[in-house]
Amino acid sequence: MKVTDLKEGDTAVITDIRKLVELNGVKNRIKTIGIAEGVTFTVIGYSPLKSAVALRFDGFSVAISVAIAEKIGVEYA
């Protein structure tokens, strides 16, 4: 399951970010911002035109593009 399969309000755990290497330089950037395997989050919602998704983690919130969210594997918490 990917982040983009989740709906607003869903809570999930990140299980796999290996596919992010397909996007140049994104994997390290994502990790340094605090998004890593094993971290739990809640989907705040999708932007108009569904180009980005906002996620709430423990203590911070982040908006990432759908192209990046599609590469992040998750499972329901």
Next chain:
Amino acid sequence: MRDILLVGNPNCGKTTLFNLLTGKREYTGNRAGVTVESVSAKYKKDKTVTVTDLPGTYSVRGYSPDEKVVTEYLSDFGGVIVNVVDGTNLTRNLALTRELVALGKPIVVAVNFSDEMERLGIALTEKALSDVIGVPVVKISARKKVGTDRLVKTALSLYGKSTAGKINIDVKAAEELLSKIKAQSKKGKTNFSDRADKVLMNAYIGIPLFIATVFAIYVITERVGGFFGGKIGELFAFIEKAVYGAFKVKTGAERVFGDLICSAVIKGVGSVVSFLPQITILFILLTLMEESGYSSRAAYIADGFMAKIGLNGKSLVSFGVSCGCAVSGIMATRTIENDDGRKATVFLSPFMPCSAKTAVFAWFTGTVFNGNALVFTSIYFLSAVSVAVFGKVLNKLKKNKDAGGIIMELPPLRLPSFRSVINSAREKTVEFMLKAGSLIFLVSVCVWLLSNFGVKGYTTEITDTFLYYLGSAVKYIFLPLGFGSWQASVAAISGLFARESIIETLVMLSAESSPIFRSYYSAYAFLVFITLAPPCISALAVAKRELADGKSFFKMLVFQFSAAYVSAFTVNAVGYLAEKNFALLLSLTSLVFGVIISVKTLKRTRCKDCGACGVKKCGKREKANTTI
């Protein structure tokens, strides 16, 4: 000389701490990317100590240009690092701390927001954290001015003491401590932010709310600022009349000097100063948007629309900041990681109506268009449309169309600090006035000299002056745009130095001779031209630096000048046709729309080579349309 370096995640209070330690008033804001380059100043209590504020970063290995500033600074820094962390969000902030400690340089951790930690019930002691991470820790509240003297004293005590190879962070103990802290913290702080985000970031409510916010900023700026601006204008007119009366009776050089004071200084500078209230109010409102954290949410809402022109939502932040000043807007592009997206944003940011252009629009609306507010509104709308249209053009010309996905932190919504908003607005307004005061004064005097002196010396015949010769030579460039008068040409050139100087140039020249604009649409074409033309000298200098290579800078100049020329030409042509032959205009417009719709329809029904039929580019139309 001893050096202290402030390093930390975005939004952890570094700049607030820097302002407190040095007495400076650098701009703070509730979003990543407020500080985009290093800023240094002396510690106000000990001038032998230099404090440097760096852009926020999540890692010592920077990705965006502003983060790379940090990487470069750290590589050969010989002083003490003060790692500022957000005490209410330690888990994430300490990731950078680990990397900084590993560098082996003297370091002290400043746990900021100690006041908020207390409110949230986070009972972290300095010793507990220090035992776990192995470096000194000092709790501070930069906002409340607590603990900062002790922080500097601790930092200076570490000077020259390398920690290379001596510190191993006890990761397990750190995780246990952080879990304990997490259990202690109340949810209160994020509740308001979370509830507000349900509305602000809602896909359906977010857009109308954003449009309403922008409209409110415009209405307040115009109504309130315009009222006070009118009063200042009346004051300057009174002063000019009094001074003119005093010099009227003089002769010779005294009379000429009096004319210089009235025409160049009082009238020229006064016409710009009268916009001070509007500019100040605009800065206050833009700062409020940033300080509250709303501007990041606006960027998120706009991301999809920005993607249509090959950009991401972060570009909206630059565009928004450019409404204050193009210089700041261009510098804000440093937070955009994707190189092509950043360059495109630098190209497009100057299209936004900055405070100087706003002053010109307001003057035109009042003086040339008899107060027709539609002119002012339409130019703002045109700026936004130009960004979209020319952004699309740029995107089509790009080799790599990938805008790079948005990765943006959404800071918690906070009540803006009154002092910070006022300080920021005051700094920007003073900067505007100093620039307007000095540059405009210089341009005013130059224009006066050129318009009163010719080959034979001082003259009252405008057609004998240097200005007339200059304008007459240059006017042919602007003839196809409808404002090929020598006065408009001179005003357009003076606008390259500072847009505000257009007002005082036109004010000085309008009294001299024939009408500057032969029609309303040619005056509007002039407005369109100066909106989209390459920005003022200051913004050009910053753009050149940000684009790094001369080729890109030259491309930017050509792109902006072409956009301005084509747009102004179109406006003038449409206006001319509407006046002379409305039927022809309607026919041409129908033809253009017809062609556009036909092309789009044909494109939609062309084979997309999906391979469904098993043949490459079979030419068959899609199922929804006629099958060949």
